[in-house]
Amino acid sequence: MAYESHQPSAIAGFSDRSLKAASKDGSQIFVWLRSLASLLIITSVSFLMADRELYTAFDDENNIAYFKADSAEIVQRISSLQDPKFLVFDEPLWDIYTAFTGILLGPEDAFRLTLFLSTFLFLYCSTILGGGNWIIITFLFLIHYGLATQMYYNQMRQGVALSVFLVLLVSLKILSNSSRKIFSSFIAIFIHTSFLVVFASALVSAMKPIIRIIVGILGISTLLLLFQTQDLFEFVNAGRREGLYEGTDSLNLNFYISKIPVYAAIFYLLLPRKNDLDNSEFYHFTLILTIISISLTLVHSAGARLINNSEAMMCILVARNIKFRAGQVAFGIFVFSIVVTNIFVDRQATVASQESIITRWQLILFSEPYY
Structure with a gap:
């Protein structure tokens, strides 16, 4: 069963089924117009994210540097694949992709193309997985601090990995839902190691409920014990992360007080109906991913990226549940939580720190903050 099968259309009428149904009641033109409008908006947002002034985000210089590899460095990167630690923890697919596209297009053009494609694929594939609700997906993408102004602005590798994960999740229909999540997250690990947690969540969500609970408790307990004796974030440091998390502010009590009740309310409201296997699988996968991510933030501030x-x-x-009353309430709670988080971050940030979502949008739109 495909993820999008619980909704009549994938993206505002892109599916063959919806177009056939539309032709029977004479609304095919309207469906095509909706499809065209959604594509135009998604493409425009993607172009906006890619057409910004370069070297305004903190990580731009480092990210563009990956696209500047010469032939000798490419050979070195490929030869490094023989090292298991490099293969798993230092994102070899990202290294190889940036090296070749940088040579073909030039560093800055390759960087812009990657920004465009990753943004477009996130919005397009999320819309398909979200039942065709492209307005909801686009709106949340634009206002969420961790999306448009983070993973698709500053933390580019993580955004690319997320987009690749979603593309595979949508495309590999030959596999079951559970197998798709496992395979897609496994491939994304080689672009950004945060997907080790997504991969673990996919494995756990594929298990039977009682096994899920046992494995989850044992897994989280094991991780907490390991962190008491060894810094696993230091272990996965294969060079590029040296000093990356130094000085990173630890998540404080405000985070848990504000986020955990919101998550609890959303998951309670969106609890899948009986016999809704398709929605149930994605629900439990998201729930498990959230629980593991929060658990890891307790032991290292770098775990905040997992959120x-x-x-x-x-x-x-x-987005998948927006047609239901409970889904609409969950949407309202989620948006309120995002807005509160944005306000809190903006109040704590300075213009120079570029942590403010307002500052980042000004840099995207105008190349400089107009404070």
């Missing part, structure tokens, strides 16, 4: 992945899945989950 971006789980909340991206929440965006899709909310």
Whole structure:
């Protein structure tokens, strides 16, 4: 069963089924116009994200540097694939992709193309997984601090990995839902290691409920014990992350007080109906990913990046259920939570720090903050 099968159309009428149905009642033109409008908006947003002034985000210089590899460096990167630690923890697919596209297009053009494609694929595939609700997906993408102004602005590798994960999730219909999540997250690991957690969540969500609970408790307990004796974030440091998380503010009590009740309310409201296997699988996958991500934030501030992945899945989950009353309430709670988070971040940030979502949007739109 495909993820989008619980809705009549994939993206505002893109599916053959919806077009055939539309032709019977004479509304085919309207369906095509809706499809065209959604594509135009998604493409425009993607172009907006890619056409911004470069070197305005903190990580632009580092990200563009990946696209500047010469032939000798490419050979070195490929030869490094023989090292298991490099293969798993240092994102070899990202290295190889950036090296070749940088040579073909030039560093800055390759960087812009990657921004465009990753944004477009996130919006398009999330819309398909979200039951065709492209307005909801686009709206959440634009206002969510971890999406448009983070993973698709500053933390580019994580955004690319998320987009690849979603593309595979939508495309590999030959596999079952569970197998698709496992395979897609496994491939995304080689672009950004945060998807190790997504991969683990996909494995756990594929298990039977009682096994799920046992494995989840044992897994989280094991991770907490390991963190008491060894810094696993230091272990996965294969060079590029050296000093990356130094000085990163630890998540404080405000985060847990504000987020956990919101997550609890959303998952309670979106609890899948009986016999809704399709929605149930995605629901439990998102729930498990969120629980694991929150658990890891307790032991290292770098775990905060994992929350971006789980909340991206929440965006899709909310969109899938927006036609229901409970889904609309969950949407309202989620938006309120995002707005409150944005206000809190903006109040704590300075213009120079570029942590403010307002500052980042000004940099995207106008190349400089107009404070």
